[in-house]
Amino acid sequence: MTDTGGQAEYLDEGVETKTDNRKRAIVLGGVVATAAVIGGAAWAATSFFATGAQPAEALPASTTVAYASIDLDPSGSQKIEAIRTLRKFPGLEEEMNFDADDDLREQLFAELTESGECEGLDFERDIDPWLGSRAAMAGVEGADGEVVPVGVIQVTDPGKAEDGMANFVRVCGGDDEDASAETGPWIIEGDWLVVGEDHEAVEGVVEAAGEGSLADDDEFTRWTGEAGDPGILSVYVAAGAAAHFDDVFASSGMFFGPATMAGDPSMTGAIEDFEGMAMTVRFDDGALEIESAASANQQMQEFFASTVGMDLVASLPEDTVAALGMGLKDGWVDAIAEQIATAEGEDTTVEDLYAEASEATGLDLPTDLEKLFGEGMTVALGDGIDADALANGGVLELPIGVKIKGDPDDVRSVLDKIEPQLGPDEQGLLESAASDDHVAMSPDDAFREELAEDGSLGDNEVFEDLVDDSGDAQAVLFVNFNADDDWLVRVADDIDPTVAENLAPLSALGVSSWFDDGVGHGVVRLTTD
Known part of the structure; x- marks a missing residue:
């Protein structure tokens, strides 16, 4: 036959x-x-x-x-x-x-x-x-x-x-x-x-x-x-799949429990606006790479499509162990609040959320949040990780810090409102150093001063190999496993030498994401020695 x-x-x-x-x-x-x-x-x-x-x-x-x-x-x-x-x-x-x-x-x-x-x-x-x-x-x-x-x-x-x-x-x-x-x-x-x-x-x-x-x-060839x-x-995943999202999640109970996506007002717009997505997994030049593209939420494009986060990460010290950076545009707090209010239902308004949060924190919302985080921020982990000190003293023993692009006076004014609400051990997290348009915060004095200066991580070969080099990246995650005397292996070895042996080949991890003409792009790249 x-x-x-x-x-x-x-x-x-x-x-x-x-x-x-x-x-x-x-x-x-x-x-x-x-x-x-x-x-x-x-x-x-x-x-x-x-x-x-x-x-x-x-x-x-x-x-x-x-x-x-x-x-x-x-x-x-x-x-x-x-x-x-x-x-x-x-x-x-x-x-x-x-x-x-x-x-x-x-x-x-x-x-x-x-x-x-x-x-x-x-x-x-x-x-x-x-x-x-x-x-x-x-x-x-x-x-x-x-x-x-x-x-x-x-x-x-x-x-x-x-x-x-x-x-x-x-x-x-x-x-x-x-x-x-x-x-x-x-x-x-x-x-x-x-x-x-x-x-x-x-x-x-x-x-x-x-x-x-x-x-x-045409849509298949476009997204792939x-x-x-x-x-x-x-x-x-085709645009038509959106009509079945509710059945998939409702039957599995994943993430949403008994509630369905169709019954969740916060998801309605996302389902209606979904145009498709695609993902590719490949080996490339000794690295495992995952690249994705999906129809982008309009609010995400409008308020988070900024390269400030990438610029901040690139300005960190060259020996930075890990960093996460993202840019922010005016109105981003309102955009998030509107999504939360929609998810809560018709009885909740943005004004209700701001009033409740302001009473709990003493902040003037949304103004103070926009002042605090400015045009963008990066959270960074520096050289000098001591596993024993971390186990005994907690996060304050880490060379961890935050770098913000914003008006130093505005940032400091918000920190002054937050600091009295922290315990003595946590107040060190808000110790800051300022430059012309940046503020660095860290409980580690030396690392705080390093953050305040203009570093050269962006010129590091490991960083360049991991992060999108087109200049379009708007949110960035970077982890250098070989930095700080192979910190990952050192920490893992104290837990299980076999685990450490299998982690040793890892070199670095980079994640880049950006928006372009209605499409949200993402690249995950994991390299080995």
């Missing part, structure tokens, strides 16, 4: 599945795709997303709301680089019993069949002749509007794939009858095996994809393009 005339190739029609074992085996066939995406991470992390045909070609643009694809192609220099990177970690090296030339598909097959339920099935004889290297999982709207899971697996020979899947079902289902006499919940269309919950659902997916594939969809170069894993 090969594909002729471009029609979908159906693996037998009109006969219902007879046994639970048979059903389980058919579904197990789809696990090849599922596990490749979410259960085979150990193997997937050692490959690189190659160019060429992708599973999105077999999915419909009109009804696909979420998509995650992976590539187990064993070729490419990126794969070699990834393996070398992962083998720097002793714990991972022990688990990686394969080399760069090994077939990752075979490794994954071995993992899936180690329970012994598929005894007699041989990878080289029964799977390799037809199984491709690319796979995906997707959420697709069915005829009733509900989202159903669909798996897509690349096949190299459609005819052999038909026989191979039938044999897979027969062997793994424990039934000696001819499995091709059953209607399996899969269809082979061109170079793709599409697997779903039932044959009818899969048939609908294939037919809809024939009318317009996800790979050719915004997420940068391809990688080992690609994720896409």
Whole structure:
């Protein structure tokens, strides 16, 4: 039953599945795709997303709301680089019993069949002749509007794939009858095996994809393009997925408990404004990199789209261990207060929130908060971390501080209101030093003076390798694991030497985010020695 005339190739029609074992085996066939995406991470992390045909070609643009694809192609220099990177970690090296030339598909097959339920099935004889290297999982709207899971697996020979899947079902289902006499919940269309919950659902997916594939969809190409170069894993969420957010969170109870997103006024606007998102995971120049792009909230763009935070982090001392910086624009306090008031319901107003907070803190809101944080701020951790002192004396024993770009008199006036409300041990946190338009605060005298000066962290090679260098970054997180005499390993070694040994290869972590023309961008970059 090969594909002729471009029609979908159906693996037998009109006969219902007879046994639970048979059903389980058919579904197990789809696990090849599922596990490749979410259960085979150990193997997937050692490959690189190659160019060429992708599973999105077999999915419909009109009804696909979420998509995650992976590539187990064993070729490419990126794969070699990834393996070398992962083998720097002793714990991972022990688990990686394969080399760069090994077939990752075979490794994954071995993992899936180690329970012994598929005894007699041989990878080289029964799977390799037809199984491709690319796979995906997707959420697709069915005829009733509900989202159903669909798996897509690349096949190299459609005819052999038909026989191979039938044999897979027969062997793994424990039934000696001819499995091709059953209607399996899969269809082979061109170079793709599409697997779903039932044959009818899969048939609908294939037919809809024939009318317009996800790979050719303008929104799909837009968002995946915004997420940068391809990688080992690609994720896409369509604008249409917003209509199903409530069902997902309500059924799981995640974060929102019994309340639903649709019933939460604070989420209504976010759902209505959602236009899509994409994410890519890749290995790049010895680093693991995650890049994302998503439709941006208008208020976030308006009040937080400033490069002051990046500038402040770049002005820190060169030996800074860690820093978090962000810029702020006039009105940011009101924007946050409006979101909180909306979440609280119609009975709560922004004025109510300000009155309550002012009474509790003695501050004049929102004015004092805008004075205190100025145009932006950075929280920094300096050189000289003493684990014993931290354990005995708390946070005041850390070289920690805050640097603010703002009017020193305005900042000091707010600090004077806060200081009397702190205990004697906490008041040291507000000790400050000022320059023309900056204020530095730290309980550590030496670090406070360093913060007040113009440092050179921005010229540090580690920092430059981690943080977006386009000049667009508006919020920045930077952690140098090698700084301060390998502080992370020193601290971890006191807890567990084995943990310290596995943390030792880490070099640094950088997170950059920015807004650009209605799109929120983010890049997470983790480097190794």
